[in-house]
Amino acid sequence: MKPLIAPSVLASDFANLQSEVEMLNKSQADWLHIDIMDGRFVPNISFGFPVMEAIRRYAQKPMDVHLMIVEPEQYIEQFRAAGADTITVHFESTTHLHRTLQQIKATGAKAGIALNPHTSVHLLEDVIVDADMVLLMSVNPGFGGQKFIENTYRKIESLKNLIISRNSKALIEIDGGVNQDNAPLLLEKGADVLVAGSFVFSSADPLQTIADLKSSSN
DSSP, X not given: XXXXXXXXXXXXXXXXXXXXXXXXXXXXXXXXXXXXXXSSSSSOBOOOHHHHHHHHHHOOSOEEEEEESSXXXXXXXXXXXTTOSEEEEETTTOSOHHHHHHHHHHTTOEEEEEEOTTSOGGGGTTTGGGOSEEEEESSOTTOSSOOOOTTHHHHHHHHHHHHHXXXXXXXXXXXXXXXXXXXXXXXXXXXXXXEESHHHHTSSOHHHHHHHHHTTTO
């Protein structure tokens, strides 16, 4: 099965956001990955509801929203209203994770859990059946263009085993340092969704780069 490709809009040219989104509409990308950062959970600030709503006006593909913020439960309904189709919260950022997942699902969105590089997948044993997706950070969250963390391959295998053992339907998403070189092994280990930011938007031909990622499992 071909992987789902979710280019990260954070790496796009914000001065030409409409044309960047329209380019993704024409590409083989499956989702638009939207990184929301608050300057507290991660040492960077990205954008909020107005920019999301602007993206939604032009996007013809689902919006995969990754909340790198503290107390995400306060804003779930607003992100859904702004156009989020999938809402992913960090295990490390919310005290009552199960409740937050149920809150996301109550809005009609898919619910995801993100793990920082240092967080063990075994901590998800009691909630994996409630998640539609698990996002493994393969760099430290907050900034694009970082070097891929090699331990991610082992984490994917562990997570895949947990998903199978608990009869969960959760997808595995990888975010950070994804490129044409590591994509085949990520997929071989069990990844379903690949997020790519600077690798796509810094490319001379983003449409071809996305197509190449899409065919990585062939």
